[in-house]
Amino acid sequence: MEKQSVFSFLKKNFFAPALLFLAGCTAAEPIHADSSGFFDQYFVYPFSLFIKGIAGLLNDNYGLAIILLTVTIRLALMPFFLRQTRSSLQIKEKYDALKPELTAIQNKYKNKQSQNAQLEMQRELMKAYQKHHINPLASAAGCLPIILQFPILIGFYYAILRTPEISAHSFLWFDLGSRDFILTVIAICVYFIQFKAAQIGMSVKVKQQMAIIGVISPAVIGIISLNSPAVLPLYWSVSGIFMIGQTIMLRRIHAAAEKNKQPV
Template identity: 45%
Template sequence: MFLLAGCTETGVPITDKSEGFWNEFIVYPLSVVITTVSHALGNNFGLGIIVVTILVRLLILPLMIKQTRSTKAMQAIQPEMAKLKEKYASKDAATQQKLQQETMALFQKHGVNPLAGCLPLIVQMPILIGFYHAIMRTQEIANHSFLWFDLGDKDPYFILPIVAGITTFIQQKLMMAGQEGNPQMAMMLWLMPIMIVVFAVNFPAALSLYWVVGNIFMIVQTYLIKGPDLKKATAKAGGAKK
């Protein structure tokens, strides 16, 4: 409800008079940061969005690292979890209770917390959505241009939407390394880039710029965190093709 309440105001300009927790403590402060940094950079709002995007990503980087490590730990015990599900395949209450007990014991044995990957996501989502709102609702941004486009209008050459889609695909591909056999993951690999392109084509170029910079940051971040795993997944995929 907290996030959806903010989503209803995407067309309402954000000012110091905006009311509500979402506006006063998340969107407006981020808007002030963008305008302040932009003015400090010679009134260059495009460069300001790039700098603040990187700063926000650096701010939530510890959360992303924690989430990635938690996901990696869960993936490592998937074979053992599959064996437990096969062992306790019966759907009666007693067997399912035994399955839950064995699963919790498995988590404790490997020091895995199944909820550890959710908390970082819950914390970072309001920040990212708030930043999206700050860009969409700060009127001063719409009055400036950057490179070949006006920040308040759509990219006339569709370069940013295409780059946003490509970088989203690369980011998804790196994040899903080693999970290619999962049909849901395979669908998301193509669905997300297509959705981003469709949104970017119809939204102001300022938002597309934010997506592109954020995606590039995530690609570098994922490669640095999952580098060894990516090499193993690539080698495994190459061996499977042979």
Template identity: 55%
Template sequence: MEKQSVFTPIKKYSFIGVILLIFLAGCQGNGNGESTGWFQHYLVETFSSIIKGTANFLGDNYGLSIILITLLVRLLIMPFMLKQMKKSAEMKKHMDVVKPDMDELKKKYSDKKDVDSQKKMQQEMMQLYQKHGINPLASLAGCLPLLIQMPILLGFYYAIRQTPEIATHSFLWFNLGQTDLLLTAIAVAIYFLQAKVSQINMAPEMKKQMAIMGYLSPIMIGIFSFNSPAALPLYWSVGGAFLIIQTIIAKKKYS
């Protein structure tokens, strides 16, 4: 297996950002900094209406409305995420089998850095993949669930930000329209735990590679929550708790 740096996951999925930029090209801004494109119309405004309608049904409880819709959205995309995790687990099993041969191949060409030798090594590597029934491009299919869920989650995120009624209500101990430090700390703790849970059964080398990404997520959540109304860390906390449960289920099912 080829050696990877801590930035390999970022490079691997960097093309997703380009695709999302194309996908969200409909988010054309107006003078107020709000989107006026089809993303705004079909996702953001739809989610905003759902939030308000659900809150009215629940006795004008916008906090409970955000929790309920967050769980429903996560349940909706859960099959795609589980399918992605299953494919990742299957790929890991194949790579574990082929690893000794890959190590021998790298050792064979360790002192040969010329272009012809490197090309030949790549050819022999592809032959190994074919021998063990591994499709190197199959890992790209694992990006599809991410592409599916990102517009949905972004639409819900912006709907929370752009629904002014939310800011006029309270939930539990906090005002949904004001920053709450305790809820921010809860969101950070949940995403830190989620990062730890995602590393269960990972090889030591992979854990080291994912360490930075594991800390980056809760740090970013904390920064955004510290500068956002409490409705957003509430959304992140519920979503993060759901991800923990989803990851545990996947680990037990596909490990």
């Protein structure tokens, strides 16, 4: 089950920055009503309109508009994370209970390499799964919520990158269209803290295996931020802070659920 945890951790903490890195390497032409392409028309352009509309209500405060939209989108996606986390924890509990039985079956056929023996082992393994009501394909189905979130998050990312009005405004101490070293440092720190928060509850062995990710993820964010307008590290910082809070909340919910399961 550590392998499954490692894979889930990588999906959340490595693939997202990697996708943003690839996205940052692509052309960022201004988005407008006549932009061609399904994704531009139905994801990027609507988000761009939302950003401009909310900024207009806030006296052209594009920084605050992006913060509000980022939090709103993350709140809207939270039920997907809650369902995914709950499903992952339930599957893990079932696998933990099943693990001794699976190990016994595998040891039983350890020295039997014939085709018939291997088929018999697979039949016994499937019976064990069925007895504990486990679907081996359930972990793959658990990726669906993540896949469904990608168009929304990437669409919003591109809307920020391709809305030219944003670059003409400032927020707090920085210009949204210029690079900002302080905000880059903040984004790096946020992603490092997010990495640490995601490690809560992991075994020492898994933490050691994932140590390199704690360097790569913030480093990728830092490199992109140093070569991007400040509006992007602003978005990543706000999104990262939200994810830290969400992770801590989910851990507490799980801890409370585990406590309630204990016999009095």
